Amino acid sequence: MNNEYELGKWYPWNGNTCPFTPNTQVRYLLRDGYRNTMLVKEMGPWEWKNSHNEWGNIVAFKIVKWGKE
Numbered sequence: 653m654n655n656e657y658e659l660g661k662w663y664p665w666n667g668n669t670c671p672f673t674p675n676t677q678v679r680y681l682l683r684d685g686y687r688n689t690m691l692v693k694e695m696g697p698w699e700w701k702n703s704h705n706e707w708g709n710i711v712a713f714k715i716v717k718w719g720k721e
Contacts, residue, residue, distance in 0.1 A: 662714045667702020670695075675719025681712040689716055 656671070657663060672678065674693035681687050682699070699710050 657715055659715050659718065662712050664712050665700075665710045667709060668700065670700040672715070673719045673721050676715060677717040677719065679714050679716050680710045683709045683711050692719070 670692055672692050674691065676692050677689060678692060678695075679687065679689040680695075680699070699708060702709050
């Protein structure tokens with residue numbers, strides 16, 4: 653568990669390596685407005701990094717359920 657983040661609270665994201673274990677479930681918002689909930693291990697690593705594209709970067713997220721390491 654990452655103690656920097658509270659369960660259920662939205663956080664802005666500016667791009668970097670994903671800070672969570674693969675089994676953590678997150679709700680995320682992409683730059684184009686698309687929202688989804690999924691396990692980190694099911695997401696592409698490009699979504700967490702800021703690749704400066706028009707649509708595919710995470711701009712905010714919240715933890716839905718902490719995953720075990």
